[in-house]
Amino acid sequence: xxxxxxxxxxxxxxxxxxxxxCAASGVTFSVYAMGWFRRVPGQEREFVAGISWRGDNTYxxxxxxxxxxxxxxxxxxxxxxxxxxxxxxxxxxxYCAADSSVSGVVRTRPNAYDYWGQGTLVxxxx
Numbered sequence: 001x002x003x004x005x006x007x008x009x010x011x012x013x014x015x016x017x018x019x020x021x022c023a024a025s026g027v028t029f030s031v032y033a034m035g036w037f038r039r040v041p042g043q044e045r046e047f048v049a050g051i052s053w054r055g056d057n058t059y060x061x062x063x064x065x066x067x068x069x070x071x072x073x074x075x076x077x078x079x080x081x082x083x084x085x086x087x088x089x090x091x092x093x094x095y096c097a098a099d100s101s102v103s104g105v106v107r108t109r110p111n112a113y114d115y116w117g118q119g120t121l122v123x124x125x126x
Contacts, residue, residue, distance in 0.1 A: 007020070010121075011125060013126075033053055037110060052106055088125065
């Protein structure tokens with residue numbers, strides 16, 4: 001059974017940092033591209049960042065470019081999202097997702113991802 005479990009969410013003041021983690025099990029993690037998405041109630045799920053299976057290709061959503069960093073550790077089946085210079089508009093539930101297409105490409109559409117975690121809430125206060 002595939003499981004993606006996010007952790008590291010919480011409340012932080014604007015300008016602060018948080019690091020999200022995603023632990024994967026039941027998947028061939030090392031060949032899957034991984035992504036982070038976020039959703040605010042009432043809005044569409046937004047692509048935040050993605051990383052290729054080897055970690056040599058990353059892509060970021062425009063709103064987080066230059067502030068967030070995605071990384072992965074295939075030996076530990078983990079993917080991370082380092083979030084810096086957080087803003088109140090970054091407040092959302094953040095989801096980890098796995099793309100099993102083995103394409104080597106980082107995709108940004110939610111429907112390209114096959115497996116999802118349960119989400120972790122990030123709240124950025126003013």
